């Protein structure tokens with residue numbers, strides 16, 4: 001049986017320069033010039049004493065990498081390097097394992113790993129320490145890779161050799177020069193199926209003496225365990241790491257490997273490399289354990305395979321039990337349950353021995369269960385406390401000391417308590433850190449709240465502005481609505497007014513139409529009565545006609561008056577009173593005839609009559625006998641026309657400037673009819689009370705030459721003239737105006753080339769006209785003749801002056817009014833007025849304006865009556881009396897008032913005089929030809 005290296009180490013010190021195998025009797029003397037600490041600890045937290053006495057096993061986690069995988073699995077392992085904690089994360093939680101060190105192969109290659117966790121151990125061995133480095137973990141976790149490495153990076157075995165022996169020509173592992181004579185003895189054992197094989201031996205007969213065993217042969221030497229060592233194990237010794245490494249590499253290939261589902265080259269055996277440093281007594285045991293796997297996972301089938309797996313697991317299980325027993329302080333540690341534990345017994349029991357357990361694990365989630373089991377095992381091994389009173393049963397034989405067991409247990413419990421205390425401190429520290437973080441977060445929250453409140457205040461201001469804007473918009477909308485409502489109301493009001501005016505105009509048009517219709521009736525009645533007329537009953541029929549006419553209009557619709565009154569209100573019209581001459585002033589019959597004096601066709605003399613406090617302007621129709629011309633005398637020799645003067649009195653309040661006798665004064669229909677209302681038995685009389693009419697009935701008549709009327713009896717012209725008279729009386733001036741402007745092609749006019757120069761209202765006078773019986777129409781039908789010129793008017797004025805009825809009194813003067821003469825124009829005569837001596841130019845202006853109302857001609861007085869004379873300012877007219885005017889050269893009586901047309905106004909001197917003043921309202925009336933005019 002080959003002796004274990006340790007068994008013969010003491011007897012070889014005398015041959016330090018001779019390399020011998022462990023079986024050699026010439027062992028190297030491990031003398032050393034210095035005595036370094038043989039048990040350095042890789043963990044600086046532990047003192048050598050503590051490590052030696054309290055923690056014989058140090059556990060390092062080595063997490064493999066998968067460089068060949070393109071998509072690496074997410075790691076379930078997380079390390080806290082500051083406290084050497086490895087955390088396994090799972091879906092349901094995590095679990096922390098406290099180790100003595102953690103290394104990820106992804107971050108630390110074998111070189112770094114070696115230097116970090118192994119090198120110090122190796123240095124201790126080189127100085128005489130005893131160290132056991134075992135690789136523990138499931139299959140495929142990288143145990144062999146870590147132990148032996150690969151072609152690119154050597155594993156712990158080769159690095160340790162170099163560390164102990166040093167490279168040739170270089171310094172040793174600890175910086176010291178390789179001493180001459182330093183060598184190592186190397187034994188390589190394989191434990192397979194609970195059998196120990198000597199991998200260095202090439203024959204089954206035990207040691208081969210000096211030299212390297214032949215490699216590559218399938219024959220292996222099986223060794224027996226004697227004590228705690230393999231008996232007669234072959235060893236190689238040498239001081240060249242390279243050579244020894246090459247031999248180990250050869251032996252490595254002799255290991256039994258097999259491809260399994262877990263590992264293509266799964267190690268089916270435990271491999272133990274024992275490096276003795278005889279010169280210092282150091283020993284390094286490197287154990288690469290077979291993978292701890294279950295049979296099903298390994299995919300082993302068959303009895304032999306299952307037995308193989310079971311044998312592999314037997315070593316692992318036995319090692320677990322040993323660790324647990326030591327950790328538990330059991331009195332019996334089952335080292336002898338397996339060959340592996342038998343060979344490792346010294347490592348556990350020797351106080352100077354140190355165990356470095358490297359837990360190989362995979363970060364693959366699929367290997368999580370195995371990883372956890374491995375870490376549990378390592379954590380338990382880490383807790384092993386080898387106290388000073390730990391009994392070493394095998395060493396002491398059958399000594400059974402219960403005190404020692406209890407002490408071991410107490411020490412374990414103390415260690416456990418210490419661990420709990422440390423964990424508690426750790427948790428407390430974490431809690432404090434968490435509390436600090438919480439406080440920090442609370443401060444941040446407070447700051448954020450302050451910001452939020454500040455923003456909230458800003459938001460409130462924005463809300464206020466927004467509300468103000470909204471309110472403003474609402475008010476704007478309401479204002480616009482009210483404006484629209486006002487606009488609509490205004491439009492409705494305008495529309496209402498327009499409709500009202502339209503209705504009024506329509507009503508007036510209807511009234512006018514009614515008037516026309518009634519005039520037609522009158523005309524028809526007149527024609528009928530004329531047809532029925534005879535010599536005997538003619539006047540009576542006419543009177544009867546007049547009465548019917550009056551009766552027909554007696555019930556005049558008052559509404560018509562009202563409507564016409566409304567129109568009159570818009571005009572500057574005044575109703576002139578027509579008074580028959582001879583009637584008392586207080587009984588003057590107001591017939592409401594329009595101011596005839598404004599008609600040039602009417603030859604008028606206006607008299608200003610003092611009528612109480614009023615100045616009355618009387619328009620006198622002169623009764624004259626018109627002698628026919630020579631040629632007419634042959635036809636109508638006995639015809640004598642006796643005119644009866646119709647005095648039309650216009651009461652003019654001269655003293656009252658508020659009274660304005662505007663042009664175009666129009667008599668309303670009822671008033672017009674008043675002229676026909678009073679029924680006289682013998683005469684065609686105008687309106688007025690019957691008693692009043694009786695006083696003037698003889699004079700208030702219009703006479704026509706009998707022959708003349710006989711000639712024009714049925715002619716249209718005579719009818720037209722009669723109708724015109726009616727129109728005149730009715731105030732339809734516009735109709736008359738149109739008719740008057742049209743030359744009347746009457747027979748009479750043809751026969752009478754020189755008609756009466758004045759427009760006369762003739763009435764058959766029973767008193768003065770001897771031929772009245774010859775022509776009833778001459779007596780009853782008023783005839784208006786036109787064809788008056790300026791000279792005629794002047795002549796007429798002269799006649800009027802000679803009329804005794806209008807002779808000047810002492811208090812009155814006559815004023816002849818004419819336009820200022822200009823070049824080629826002697827100045828048109830306007831009228832002759834009788835006014836009081838006290839009358840001023842202002843009074844005259846009022847009267848003159850009545851005459852000029854139709855022309856709307858503004859003027860100024862010339863003081864001297866001379867064209868070169870200065871005009872009298874209008875504001876001074878009231879201070880200049882009429883008697884200051886120059887005496888009229890043309891007339892023997894009276895004064896001359898010469899008027900100068902005002903600038904910018906129409907010069908009426910050369911314009912044809914407007915025959916009839918038309919009010920604006922009248923001008924609006926439609927001109928409708930009277931059908932009766934053409935038909936009758």
Ligand SMILES: Nc1ncnc2c1ncn2[C@@H]1O[C@H](COP(=O)(O)OP(=O)(O)OP(=O)(O)O)[C@@H](O)[C@H]1O
Nearest residue numbers: 064065105139140141142143144145263266267291
């Ligand atoms: N850290 C690593 N880096 C790279 N490759 C590795 C690492 N660990 C292991 N390997 C590779 O994984 C494979 C299996 O490793 P290894 O043989 O060392 O496992 P094992 O634990 O020894 O398994 P078994 O117990 O079955 O022998 C090998 O091919 C090895 O090269």
